[in-house]
Amino acid sequence: MTPLHDLSLRDAAARVRRRETSSVELVRAALDRIAAVEPAVGAFLSVTEAEALAAAAAIDRRIAAGEDPGPLAGVPAGIKDIICTAGIRTTAGSRILERFVPAYDATVTARLKRAGAVIVGKLNCDEFAMGSSTENSALGTTRNPWDGNRVPGGSSGGSGAAVAAGECHAALGTDTGGSVRLPAAFCGVVGLKPTYGRVSRYGVIAYASSLDQVGPLARDVADTALMLEAIAGHDPADSTASPRPVPSYLAALEQGVRGLRLGLPREYFVEGMQPEVEAGVRAAVRELERLGAIVEPVSLPHTEYAIATYYLIATAEASSNLARYDGIRYGLRVPADSLGAMYEASRAAGFGTEVKRRIMLGTYALSAGYYDAYYLKAQQVRTLIRRDFEQVFQRCEALVTPVAPTTAFRLGEKIADPLTMYLSDIFTISVNLAGLPGLALPCGFDASGLPIGLQVIGRPFDEETVLRIGAAYEQATDWHRRRASL
Amino acid sequence: MRYEQVFVAITREEVRRVAALARLRLAPEEEARLTGDLDHILEAFARLSALDTKAVAPTAHVEDFGALLRQDTVENPPAGDEPLANAPSRDGRFFKVPKIIE
Numbered sequence: 001m002t003p004l005h006d007l008s009l010r011d012a013a014a015r016v017r018r019r020e021t022s023s024v025e026l027v028r029a030a031l032d033r034i035a036a037v038e039p040a041v042g043a044f045l046s047v048t049e050a051e052a053l054a055a056a057a058a059i060d061r062r063i064a065a066g067e068d069p070g071p072l073a074g075v076p077a078g079i080k081d082i083i084c085t086a087g088i089r090t091t092a093g094s095r096i097l098e099r100f101v102p103a104y105d106a107t108v109t110a111r112l113k114r115a116g117a118v119i120v121g122k123l124n125c126d127e128f129a130m131g132s133s134t135e136n137s138a139l140g141t142t143r144n145p146w147d148g149n150r151v152p153g154g155s156s157g158g159s160g161a162a163v164a165a166g167e168c169h170a171a172l173g174t175d176t177g178g179s180v181r182l183p184a185a186f187c188g189v190v191g192l193k194p195t196y197g198r199v200s201r202y203g204v205i206a207y208a209s210s211l212d213q214v215g216p217l218a219r220d221v222a223d224t225a226l227m228l229e230a231i232a233g234h235d236p237a238d239s240t241a242s243p244r245p246v247p248s249y250l251a252a253l254e255q256g257v258r259g260l261r262l263g264l265p266r267e268y269f270v271e272g273m274q275p276e277v278e279a280g281v282r283a284a285v286r287e288l289e290r291l292g293a294i295v296e297p298v299s300l301p302h303t304e305y306a307i308a309t310y311y312l313i314a315t316a317e318a319s320s321n322l323a324r325y326d327g328i329r330y331g332l333r334v335p336a337d338s339l340g341a342m343y344e345a346s347r348a349a350g351f352g353t354e355v356k357r358r359i360m361l362g363t364y365a366l367s368a369g370y371y372d373a374y375y376l377k378a379q380q381v382r383t384l385i386r387r388d389f390e391q392v393f394q395r396c397e398a399l400v401t402p403v404a405p406t407t408a409f410r411l412g413e414k415i416a417d418p419l420t421m422y423l424s425d426i427f428t429i430s431v432n433l434a435g436l437p438g439l440a441l442p443c444g445f446d447a448s449g450l451p452i453g454l455q456v457i458g459r460p461f462d463e464e465t466v467l468r469i470g471a472a473y474e475q476a477t478d479w480h481r482r483r484a485s486l
Numbered sequence: 487m488r489y490e491q492v493f494v495a496i497t498r499e500e501v502r503r504v505a506a507l508a509r510l511r512l513a514p515e516e517e518a519r520l521t522g523d524l525d526h527i528l529e530a531f532a533r534l535s536a537l538d539t540k541a542v543a544p545t546a547h548v549e550d551f552g553a554l555l556r557q558d559t560v561e562n563p564p565a566g567d568e569p570l571a572n573a574p575s576r577d578g579r580f581f582k583v584p585k586i587i588e
Contacts (some may be wrong), residue, residue: 103568196548210547241546241556282548308531319508326491326509329581339584344511356510358521360501361527363508377534379544386545419527435548460548 006483009075009169009223013116016074019063023056023074023118030076030120034167034297037486040175042142043152043162045081046089047121053117054078067173070116078162078171079111082129083214084203085109085158090118092205093127093137096332096350098326106203107238108172108214108231114396115230120168123158127352128322130206131155132424135415136354143411144186144448145484153186155179159217160187164484170218170227176208176404177310178428180215181440182455185403185453188482190219190440190470193428194279195461196435197242198237199228201478207242208317211310211432220480221441225249226277228463236317244461253471258292260469263396268427271406272458280444280452281402288400300388303430305381307422310429311358312365312378318355319362325350335407340361357418386434387399393459398469401427403440403453431457439466442479451479493532496525 004012004026015021020277031049044047044391059074079085080091084102091097134142134157142157145152145165152161152225156173158184161173173180177192184191186189192215199214206212216227229249262287269278274423289295327333327346334345351359365374392399404424414421431438436457443454454473460468474480505512514518549585575582 015493017488100572101570205546236556240549241554242549243554245574302537305534305537308534311527312531312534323509325588327574328583329569331574335584337584339586340509342584343509346496347509348511348513356512356516357520359508359510360504360524364496364504364524364528365498367504373535374528374531376544377539379546380539380542381537382545383542384539386548390496418523420528422527433545 001126003077004099005033005166007148007169008220009218010071010224012075012169013071013073016059016063017069018178023059024053026053026074027056027070027076027118027120027271030168033446034088034120036117036351037167040148041062041145041161041165041167042140043123043158043167044121044125044227045091045139045158048119051088052118052120054386056329059116059118064319070114071166072112072117075117077117078121078122078123078159078168079109079119080156080159080171080173082125082174082205083109083169083172084205085119085122088122089463090122090205091139092129092285093125093139093353094355095138096461098139098252098332100330102203104203107235108202109203111323112172113295114150117230119309123162123171125158125207126155127207127355128318129155129174129176130318130354130358132182132415134158134262134353136409138352143398144288144414145486147408147448149410150450151186151192151411153408156217157183160184160189160191163187163189163217163219163397168218168485170216171222172219172231173211173215174204175215175432176211176314177432178281178425181428181438181455182424183469184217184440185451186408187218188451189219189483190221190480191440192213192224192228192463193431193438194228194232194463195437197357198232198437198461198463202235202237208314209321210317211314213318217447221467221474222250222253225253225467241459243393247464249463252468256291257288257469257472260293260465261300261396262293263287263392263399264295264397265276265298265300265303265392267300268401273402274407274446276446277402277406277452281454284401284443284454286470287476288473291476294384298392300392300401300430302381302384302388304429307426308377309381309385310425311361311376311422311435316364317365319359319366322355322359354418380435385430389434389436394424397459398465399457401455401457402427403455405450407452427455436460437466441470441474444479493529496521567576
């Protein structure tokens with residue numbers, strides 16, 4: 001019999017609704033699992049045991065009273081610690097917010113709760129979501145459940161690791177340049193970056209506002225679809241959250257891929273990538289062909305400029321967004337004689353190395369004399385990158401690529417060389433620059449037993465097709481059923 | 487190599503200028519490391535100058551539905567103590583800051 005913590009989100013919710021299992025039992029199973037594996041994984045920055053048990057008991061009472069507790073009925077979920085949770089510490093993985101307790105829920109937090117999910121804790125991440133390995137968290141180390149010497153990916157590394165380790169049935173992450181998809185790939189779970197504007201950013205601590213998007217991580221595509229359905233949709237508190245109606249993503253999953261035209265961008269199969277990753281992704285493409293998809297080579301010629309474009313735009317936006325941390329109304333304050341000295345001392349003590357590096361890079365790119373050459377130039381190249389996708393999407397319904405050029409790398413391996421770390425995002429960042437939906441799902445393992453990630457990229461607001469391709473692949477394979485031995 | 491036209495080597499003085507703009511106080515070793523890092527990163531990013539973008543409009547945002555405006559109606563109850571609960575230093579209902587005007 002499947003242990004409770006290993007049930008899919010759908011099965012767990014169905015059992016709660018049928019009163020075969022109570023929400024309190026599910027939450028206790030998750031808390032037991034957290035207690036057992038956290039010493040090896042380190043996914044959580046806060047475990048909200050008391051609040052979770054109280055919320056679960058409330059769900060159970062509602063069921064007993066004959067009420068509908070929602071599609072995620074009583075199921076334990078985790079939330080990246082960059083997403084606000086009322087009354088629960090929210091740190092963004094930073095010293096500067098180490099003691100920050102939000103007064104309100106982010107819209108996605110409120111929507112998860114309204115759908116019946118029970119929040120069991122807050123998950124580690126790179127500081128302000130700036131990183132690809134979660135090693136930039138100032139508050140803890142998260143290890144890859146498949147190999148404790150490896151990174152979980154980042155920046156939503158706690159979310160990927162917790163879902164892979166069975167500590168919660170699903171989690172929320174944020175994805176600015178690959179931060180949901182990379183940890184999903186490295187940890188062998190499913191992760192979706194929705195179209196920009198599909199999900200509200202209200203109450204999500206900002207990194208780069210034209211790129212940030214909240215996305216779900218879960219152990220299969222259907223659970224991911226269910227999570228997206230719960231959080232998507234317009235929000236009067238976020239003017240960038242699209243008013244387009246939210247379809248039933250679950251309903252779209254059964255349609256198969258027969259006749260779908262899938263593009264294989266040649267720029268995403270490059271020299272220097274791990275041969276097993278290329279082999280795994282190419283095998284997945286053949287499987288999709290076998291299932292009836294029509295695969296054809298395409299070109300996204302500006303791909304080689306994406307890293308520079310992304311890191312100029314994202315850091316420029318970050319330098320502006322992070323100007324708010326001044327030690328006045330919340331966050332760390334280092335006392336000083338003057339206001340200016342207090343700002344400088346508080347920011348110096350509160351921000352870590354990578355955050356300072358990105359603030360400096362962004363401030364430089366926006367400063368007088370360099371704005372046109374760097375920031376404006378990057379915005380123009382962003383247009384070219386978008387056009388590449390618009391062109392291929394005139395012909396193809398989706399693109400299939402690797403998530404990353406390698407499987408999970410070793411802790412400490414890339415931390416001293418920022419540019420090498422930035423290259424981890426080479427296959428994910430264009431999707432953010434163009435505002436598209438991107439799904440990561442497992443498509444094999446390398447010789448060391450580390451998961452390989454397949455990425456499906458779709459047209460704007462066509463999460464249905466992206467999820468449907470993922471579901472068809474998953475039905476034909478069993479990679480998503482493998483579990484790390486912990 | 488047209489990259490050279492845009493890329494200007496990053497100096498220690500430049501790093502100090504930018505740190506002052508960003509309100510960051512850097513230790514001498516941080517200054518040294520950031521000078522090297524920024525130099526290395528921006529040199530790699532100068533590859534963008536190889537593209538001719540004279541006729542290309544910049545993308546600041548990918549959205550196509552324009553600004554979604556709503557009525558600015560008050561929905562929250564008047565705040566109690568919550569906004570001050572995270573204050574590093576406070577005096578009753580006020581945030582305390584160092585003296586601004588001598």
